Amino acid sequence: MEMPQPDARALAAKDDLVRRLTEALGPDGVISAPEELIAYECDALTAYRCPPMAVALPRTTEEVAETVRICASFGVPIVPRGAGTSLAGGSLPTADSVILGVARMNQALDVDYPNRVIRVQAGMTNLAVTGAVQGEGFFYAPDPSSQLACAIAGNIAMNSGGAHCLKYGVTTNNLMGVKMVTAEGEIVEVGGAHLDPAGYDLLGLICGSEGQLGIVTEATLRILASPEGARPVLMGFSSSEIAGACVADIIKSGVIPVAIEFMDRPCIHATEAHAKAGYPLDVEALLIVEVEGSDAEIETQLATIKAVAERHSPMVMRESTSEAESKAIWLGRKAAFGAMGQLGDYICLDGTVPVATLPEVLRRTAELAEQYGLEVANVFHAGDGNLHPLIIFNANAPGELEKAEALGADLLRLCVDVGGCLTGEHGVGVEKRDLMLHQYRAPDLEQQMAVKDVFDPGWMLNPAKVFPLSMSEGRRHAEH
């Protein structure tokens, strides 16, 4: 993958820069030894690697601001990093950049139960937010598969979702405000513990902007009271198309389950071998449909859902009968990506389509996979239309990565062509920046880049992401 060339002047200044950062952050706040930088040379899109010039690990918002000002004075771009779990290369370094990691800023600052909000440092992990409030019967709704590791900073950068976002929305629906350091190193606050701020919705703009408009250091998050109970149903079907049609009909019926997860045969088998979740093995596609509430609410919702599903002649329809069984079903789902790793190397895609196109998209996915001679497994948030096709390949076979990437690009183009888009929750990162011209015309991207110009005139924040390099090139490191 082509990356921007390091700026010779910046590289020459490395020693001075590291000295200045060390003065500001202390010796344990800066990493610059080549052998230690290896840990930061990639994120979860491991196919691309590039060690940064240095890594800064500030402890406070003020230290983040100081880091930004120091880097700016050297003309060195910054790659913000949460926990480094991006599947789209969202925190891939460039050789001339400093990684600014917020992992040490991982504390809950205050919890306000009557207003149902928590204020946290942005390096806190997603699951730790729920951990901080579950004793009082609350939780934080967005639940990416990586929730044990991923940071709120990255969730905000990518507008992350998760299995339970069908009911509760994605990050942007659960984010009330941020404290942010601007490209100039100024500390600003956007939004707060109230509805809909006056003026333009800058908070909504910042959420999902992949760390390119500022560095979020604190977040005010909506917390919700935990439901009384929850119950999943397993439904097995004789084809992916039929399962897709069933999803569209459940959504159309108006019941909003908490989650509708989809797994196809390769995924079911790999997961069951790994996690022993009790999934049926004779079906082509499996849905996990979960509803929440009191027993009465659960019964009513499931009655509607099961009546809809019956119209699609399910091969299996099994309601969980105990908490242990429910837990096993979800542990299986959450282990699916790990289990798929046993099948070979894989690329995990992320695209979104209108729900009613699921049957067509699943059929055409299988056709494209066959054309390329590669296996594609499907495990995804079906209720949202948020697909995660996994392309399985052998990284040691010459040319297979390129073939897998070409298939991936075709599958994402398919998502756009049926009226969907390139990403649901992983973001664009470096992975999909060149595909942006399939979704947008050049003038549309120019408009988005003009918005970035407002926040980051020198294009110093998270370089080489989101936009095709051919378009952003002239803007990067512009004098300002």
Add this chain to the structure above:
Amino acid sequence: MEMPQPDARALAAKDDLVRRLTEALGPDGVISAPEELIAYECDALTAYRCPPMAVALPRTTEEVAETVRICASFGVPIVPRGAGTSLAGGSLPTADSVILGVARMNQALDVDYPNRVIRVQAGMTNLAVTGAVQGEGFFYAPDPSSQLACAIAGNIAMNSGGAHCLKYGVTTNNLMGVKMVTAEGEIVEVGGAHLDPAGYDLLGLICGSEGQLGIVTEATLRILASPEGARPVLMGFSSSEIAGACVADIIKSGVIPVAIEFMDRPCIHATEAHAKAGYPLDVEALLIVEVEGSDAEIETQLATIKAVAERHSPMVMRESTSEAESKAIWLGRKAAFGAMGQLGDYICLDGTVPVATLPEVLRRTAELAEQYGLEVANVFHAGDGNLHPLIIFNANAPGELEKAEALGADLLRLCVDVGGCLTGEHGVGVEKRDLMLHQYRAPDLEQQMAVKDVFDPGWMLNPAKVFPLSMSEGRRHAEH
């Protein structure tokens, strides 16, 4: 209220401009006779009036684009207008501007039930959207009190809410995409019938931007399946503070009712005299709490809510026992603003506070009203913390409007000071533009104005709104 001075050059060109617009839109597409312009000299904030230079009433997106291009060629700014129901002066003309009204673009374009979306022209009224889909058992959730009259265009401009937004969110949560005419007269599409578009969230930015970033001509809206049933409970309390505390506790309990509406004594009495809704008259504050679902779901949710309310010693707790009774309760609530009109002239404010601060805010509201010697009635969406204090005054008594406005400004400052904000759903318009400096520092507003520069470099769209004139002055009508 100070408004920008007309541009002499633009006024001189009026005849030429009207001729060009008439060529493009036909004689019935342009209004320019002074006696006919009176209908457009104000919106629902009737204290401020100014006839525009002319009114254009295009029928199609292409005609909107042509209108924008013609006005741009004359250097004449455009004030977009939906149904003119803004309570904040959001479509107040300036003397040198053309009103671009979308009221004739009021058709549903297509409905896609499996994907739960409808595409409509932006001049369609809010209630007509539900009307178009209710035969199939669907509805459009945001429900401003003006829903019979207000247009989707205005709902998008102001990010409108309504009584039922506690559960379903405001416009931004139900808007999937728009077709929009830019300040240059180009037609663009943003978003679509899918989750979370790639790149920056320009759709979120456009929603709530008060017609200043482009003119929305079509909208793709999320529709929802109508609930099986719904049931309101009336709760009466001996003080507004206690009712406010009860709201905070219901929200904290984790049940999300569809609506929690609040009325205080003056509002209850005026409404009951007018609408005969059966409200109790011996209480100081009334809550209407509504839940939705099957009978079983309704029973479960109401059990929790009533248990919470009992802790606040309600004087009245009456569950609706029939559909007729439920209807009467809601008719009363929807008639409240009209009923209040019988008490005198009023200003209807719109501010939002963290829910847990409701008791304090209601207490301080009463204190401030007493200091000013004015009556303030409260009727609002309590579950969201979205206040609508009505300041009652006599427009014919010299100085009373100014006094009422001063009290209004104090009440909105109070909202900001407790951690809330200047607006929930009415927008800033001209009404609150000067108060923006109480919520934001000047550099924050400069940042918002820099975003406007990207979309509308000449500041030709909806002039004199949102930002203090002292700050926007240099930018208006700038050559570009």
